[in-house]
Amino acid sequence: MKNTDLIKDKTIILFDGNCGLCNKSVRFILKHEKDQELYFSALQSETGKQVLKQFELGNKTDSIVFIKNGKAFIRSSAALQITKHLKALWPLLFGFYIVPKFIRDAVYNYIAKNRIKWFGAADYCEMMTPELKKRFLE
Numbered sequence: 296m297k298n299t300d301l302i303k304d305k306t307i308i309l310f311d312g313n314c315g316l317c318n319k320s321v322r323f324i325l326k327h328e329k330d331q332e333l334y335f336s337a338l339q340s341e342t343g344k345q346v347l348k349q350f351e352l353g354n355k356t357d358s359i360v361f362i363k364n365g366k367a368f369i370r371s372s373a374a375l376q377i378t379k380h381l382k383a384l385w386p387l388l389f390g391f392y393i394v395p396k397f398i399r400d401a402v403y404n405y406i407a408k409n410r411i412k413w414f415g416a417a418d419y420c421e422m423m424t425p426e427l428k429k430r431f432l433e
Contacts, residue, residue: 305334305362305432306332306333306334306361306362306363306380307333307334307335307336307346307360307361307362307363307432308321308324308333308334308335308336308359308360308361308362308373308377309335309336309337309338309343309346309347309359309360309361309362310335310336310337310338310359311337311338311339311359312337312338312339312340312343313339313416314410314411314414314416315410315411315414315415315416316406316410316413316414317359317410319414320359321335324377324380324381325427327381327382327383327385328380328381328382329380329381329382330380331430332380333377333380333430334430334431334432335430335431335432336431336432336433338360340432340433341433342432342433346360346362346367347360350362350367352367352369358370358373358403358407359373359374359377360373361373361374361376361377363376370399370400370403370404370407371391371396371399371400371402371403372392372396372399374403375388375389375391375392375399376389
């Protein structure tokens with residue numbers, strides 16, 4: 296099966312597999328998502344590279360990427376799109392979409408620039424259940 300077939304009709308989050316903050320964020324999303332409809336892939340994986348190429352995003356290893364309905368979102372837009380898939384009050388954060396993108400992305404870029412220094416690198420792999428493992432695209 297080609298990677299394009301693998302990602303078709305899926306809502307996907309691409310994350311930096313080497314980043315501690317990114318890995319903690321994925322675990323947070325898994326714990327708080329509404330419908331278990333999200334799929335995940337590291338930017339450095341073959342699927343991640345293929346998706347970046349397919350959406351002409353170049354090498355965006357400093358950004359989270361959110362793919363839904365054939366559209367790609369990066370940086371703060373991706374993070375805010377993800378909030379719509381979470382339980383409880385988290386979707387209210389989507390209201391920050393009204394903040395101009397250049398301001399949102401400036402904050403996002405500052406955090407991204409310092410994420411390894413602040414949160415460290417991902418140095419372990421959490422054991423996953425078979426059901427959860429199916430949602431990670433390699």
